Amino acid sequence: AQSVTQLDSHVSVSEGTPVLLRCNYSSSYSPSLFWYVQHPNKGLQLLLKYTSAATLVKGINGFEAEFKKSETSFHLTKPSAHMSDAAEYFCVVSPWYSSASKIIFGSGTRLSIRP
Amino acid sequence: DTGVSQDPRHKITKRGQNVTFRCDPISEHNRLYWYRQTLGQGPEFLTYFQNEAQLEKSRLLSDRFSAERPKGSFSTLEIQRTEQGDSAMYLCASSLDSRFSTDTQYFGPGTRLTVL
Numbered sequence: 001a002q003s004v005t006q007l008d009s010h011v012s013v014s015e016g017t018p019v020l021l022r023c024n025y026s027s028s029y030s031p032s033l034f035w036y037v038q039h040p041n042k043g044l045q046l047l048l049k050y051t052s053a054a055t056l057v058k059g060i061n062g063f064e065a066e067f068k069k070s071e072t073s074f075h076l077t078k079p080s081a082h083m084s085d086a087a088e089y090f091c092v093v094s095p096w097y098s099s100a101s102k103i104i105f106g107s108g109t110r111l112s113i114r115p
Numbered sequence: 116d117t118g119v120s121q122d123p124r125h126k127i128t129k130r131g132q133n134v135t136f137r138c139d140p141i142s143e144h145n146r147l148y149w150y151r152q153t154l155g156q157g158p159e160f161l162t163y164f165q166n167e168a169q170l171e172k173s174r175l176l177s178d179r180f181s182a183e184r185p186k187g188s189f190s191t192l193e194i195q196r197t198e199q200g201d202s203a204m205y206l207c208a209s210s211l212d213s214r215f216s217t218d219t220q221y222f223g224p225g226t227r228l229t230v231l
Binding site: 009036041042043044045046049090092099100101103105106107108 | 118119146148150155156157158159160163170171172173206208219220221222223224225
């Protein structure tokens, strides 16, 4: 069985400060892991994905995430927040074999940026 | 713009009515997915097509829900006898089948359904 837990429903940071969005997962198999961002009235956009290659994954817009198997975590970070980063972020776990029904989205973390 | 498109963007209907949504995937993508997203939650898988074949369906997809992808291009999702609990954002995504890695899904903007 698979599951994903986003540990914070809302994170607020000041512009220019680091961002940390936490995600823990559970999987019976070696998983693929994703982070998606959802801006209001726009479709979900892929930020980055981990598929058993390098454990530190770099994505778009300066985001990166590190796969830590021992901690079953895949936290999303960014060194310096920008106002345009304000959005909803979703951590996703998927089995390495293609089974669409096993793709699990977390409940989301809303990121707010203070000027 | 060659992204995933969905129509309509918003739909308000009365309980008991039927509604149909359309999704146009990225043209070369052979996989198409439908999800439902309620307020404050992540998307939940509904169903998925490989070309015109519907390969997987969630237990969430009751008998009132039906999806088609007749020629392996666009897809429709129909909800019959709508209920207030059907109110949600319905998301469509497409991907290109890769045998060597997990597909990256590209999402449309969604159709927001409100059942009165």
